[in-house]
Amino acid sequence: MTTRVVLLEEGTAEMKGLMGSIGAGLAELCQAGWPVPAGFTITTECCHEFHTRPERFYGEGSEDVIKAVWQLERHTGKTFGDPGAPLLLAVQASDVLPEAANSLVLLHVGLNDITVEGFARQINNRPYALNCYRVLLQNYGRLVHGIPYAVFEERLGNITSLDETKLEFAIAQYKDVIEEWGHPPFPQDVQLQLQGAIRAFSRIDSGRQKQNVNTVSVEQGTPVLIQVLVNGEYGDRCGMGTIYSRHPLTGVKGLYGDYTPSAASASDAEELEQLRNTEPELYKILLQVSRELESRSTAVQEIQFIIESGKLYLLHARDACLTPEAALKTMVDFVHEGLLTRQEALLRVEPSHVFEGANQFAELKRTAVVNKHQQSSPSLELRQLLEWADDVKNITVLANASHPRDAAIARTLGAEGIGLSRTEHMLLSSSRLPYVQKMVLAETEYERKRGLERLLPMLQSDLEQIFEEMDGYPVTIRLFDLSLDELLPDVEALEERRNSLRAGNEGGNETSLEELDRIIQRVYRLYEQHPISRQRGCRLGTVFPEIYEMQIEAIFRAALKSIRQGLWVRPEIVVTSRGPGSELQMIRELIDDVADQILGEERRHCHYRVGSMIEGPQMALTVAHIVRHADFLSFGTEILHLEGGEQLLERAIVQARLRKPHLKVGLCVEESIGLDILTYSHRMGMDYVSCPPEQVAYTRIAAAQALLMARMQDRDVQNDDISTTA
Incomplete structure (x- = not known):
């Protein structure tokens, strides 16, 4: 049996699929005893029937709507279409819509040439009543018939003074516009008005971003919300506004927002302050509503309200849009207030909450303008969330950094080492590239070695600074790979x-x-x-092996100097081997020889490792041979982008750990990192993930999210097993 109409007082929050998100939210407010304008929703089932089986709607469906309107008449003591005391309605979609349609609310449905005069007598203001009728005609033409606003505005003229004669002329012109565009005359029958509005709103597709508000969604109609019109624009003790349970820009707790009193209620006080002063009881109710709704939803609330003749009505309540700063502060505060657990707060963090602040900090650090007046570290709330994330995650988060400034940024954002530092990035800057090219173009081996001798201190200097920034943490240095x-x-x-x-x-x-x-x-x-x-x-090292030797020498010279300065140095040298393992073995022997020559007795204080970066499918297939000479493996995400790449990478890890069960394995991400990569890394048993410096903070949180989600899935599976057994 089709459920066509649900009164707000009979609905529940769980009926969102039937009533729409707005209608279900208002129903929840009704159930909690908060003041909401009486109304009902035309359900998704009814709207679907409207478009697929219109004969059913205009029969049984129309009767259900008439009965629901009758309930509103009983509630208000007014009659829909009555010439003397007309009941007026507000009609809108009951779901959040594309931006082009989301602001559309059809007000004063029920006005016609006769009822407008009754409405005028009710409020004792004919110009205001006529203007409401004019606006209804314009919005009805736009919504129901798709006539652009500009067409109506061309006929408008100057009516800023709400002159009755000009308004009457505008009303006549607007009626003509509708007919000139080939549509039937504006309905004087209020039931037909309501049907037209329902038909138009139910066609707006909430599931797709449509620019045309008349787009038909045949698969599933959009539910429609119909309420008694509440007036906050005209009269004594009237007004309207929007409040937030916490400041949407900063997250500071307290009632914030705006309030616009009607012209008759206006004073010199600003925004909510006037409401607090003139209507303290209503202000107290708003404060109570905001706190209770926030506690129930565990989200900052945005609440739209109207005051009519000193009586408060809630029009809409939803989760507020917050700035990243406000979102982070709110999550931490909710934990301290007992509304969320630490794990729940972590699962709510989105990349945008973290990236904006981290990117700003990284840019300031790179341009060397961080001072006492600017943010020189992550915010207090972000630092708190990161501490909670570190308590949960089981994957080490490293950073890709080939410059000392990037290493400093990464360390400040909590990187536990460097996962990829490219020597070519250090040497191929605009100031150093000519030296590299001159070395490559050298006519003799002597000239080339002289060129390498000039490059060595440049590379060594960068490495010394990176070792200093990463004191005690591993620094993975990839040898020239061009x-x-x-x-x-x-x-x-x-x-x-x-x-x-x-x-x-x-x-x-x-x-x-x-x-x-x-x-x-x-x-x-x-x-x-x-x-x-x-x-x-x-690779270049194959053509000129002495280039590898220079890089290795620079690494250990930098390490030796750092050790003598009291630093703990942990270099991890990575080679992008493209052979079956023999190339890695050859370079490893070279690394050991150079380490002995340069470090001498200090070698016992320099626990270096040698590993290989696996980037292509061919290397992934031969990983069993490579791993014999490797202390660790670093996989590039290029493999994941291939068809069947995840399975290929999984196979490579299994093969590697069959030969070395405790082998350190990680994933190096050079583009934007996401939760999906951390989820995959967790599932594969990766030891670490390396990412761009400015993404370190989010990666730490995403690593915790991946583990928490895996635990939740495990519990769900166990519960399913238990229920199946039972």
Whole structure:
């Protein structure tokens, strides 16, 4: 049996699917005894029937609506369509809608050429009554027939003074607009008015973002809310406003918002202060409502209300939209107030709550303008949530940082080490790239070694600063992983410049032309000497092994200096091996030899590790050979982006840990990180996740969320098993 109409006083919060979110929310307020304008909802079932079986709606459905309106007439003592004391209605969709339609509320439904005069006598203000009728015509034309507001406004004229004659003229013009657009005349029958409004609102699709408010949703109609019109615009002790149970910008506890009194009730007081002064009992009710609703929903509440002749009515109550700062403060305060557990608060944190503040801090830190007047660390509330997250999570959160400033940002945001530091990022800055290219283009091995000697202190200096920032925490340093082709100058660009110099189109001299010729010839010779260098997967270290040696030397020289300064240094050197393990074995032997030469007796204070980064599917398939020479494995998320990538990665981890059960395994994320990645990492038994510095704070929370969600799923499975057994 179809449930077509539900009175608000008979509805419940659990009937959201039937009544819509707004209607169910008002029904909950009614059940709690709070003042709500009497009304009812046309249910989703009825609206679906409206569009799929209209004959049923105009029969039984129409009768149900008429009976519901009759209940409102009994409640108010007024009659819908009565010439002397007309009952007027407010009609709107009962679900949250796309922004284009969400603000539409059809007010004063029930006004026509006759009832407008009765309404005017009721309020003793004919200009106001006529203007309400004019607005109804405009909104009805827009909602029911899709006529743009601008068309009506063209006929409006200057009626700011609410002159009766001009208003009467505007009403006549608006009626003409509706007919000129090919629609039937505006209904003088109030029942037909109501049917038109119901039909229009039930067509608005709440499940899709539609720009046209007349879009038909045949699969499931939008429920419609109909209430007795409450007037807060005109008369003594009247007004309307919106309040928040806590400040939506800061999260500070207390009643905040705005209040607009009617012209007759206006005073010099501002916003809610006037309401507190003139209607202390009503203000007290609002305060009580906001506290109770917040306690029930465990969310900051936004409450719309109207005061009519000194009586308070609640129009709508919903969870408020908060700034990230307010959202974080509210979560922590709710825990301290006993409304939420720490785990519940953590599960509510969204990326936007954390990223904005973290990104602002990271930008300030990078531009070196952090001072006492600016935020130099995460907010107090975020720090509290991060402490709770650290108590829960079981995955270490590292950061990708190839610059000392990034390491400082990561450490301040709680990174437990560096998961990826690229030596090429340290050496390929605009100021250092010419030195690298000059070294690569060197004619002799002696010249190349001289070039490497110039680069070594640059790299060592960066590493010393990173070790200092990460005192006691691991620093994973990936050796140069670029191809020769990526470092050599663009030959075509060089040849174009040479031609320009020869033609005299560019300032220069014979010396620069000769130097350019030499560079071009050297690039071609390198390609001839190392034809494999242009092949995919061939790295610079394969062509010039001494480059690896320079990087390793810089690492251990930086480590030695840091140790002698009293720091605890934990370098973890990672090699992107593309062979079956022999390349990693060769480089590991080189690392051990260089460590012995440079560290000497201090080697016992430098517990370094050597690992491999697994980025492509081929490496993932040969991980069993690679792991023999690795202390840890770092997987790149490139694998996850492949079809079947999750299964491939899972297989690689299983194969690796079959050979080394306690092998350290982690995931290196270079793009934006999300809860899905942390959930996957938790399921795979990863030891760590490494992410961009500014994402460290959120990653710590997401790691806790992943574990909490896994526990919840385990409990659900156990409960299902118990119920099945029972």
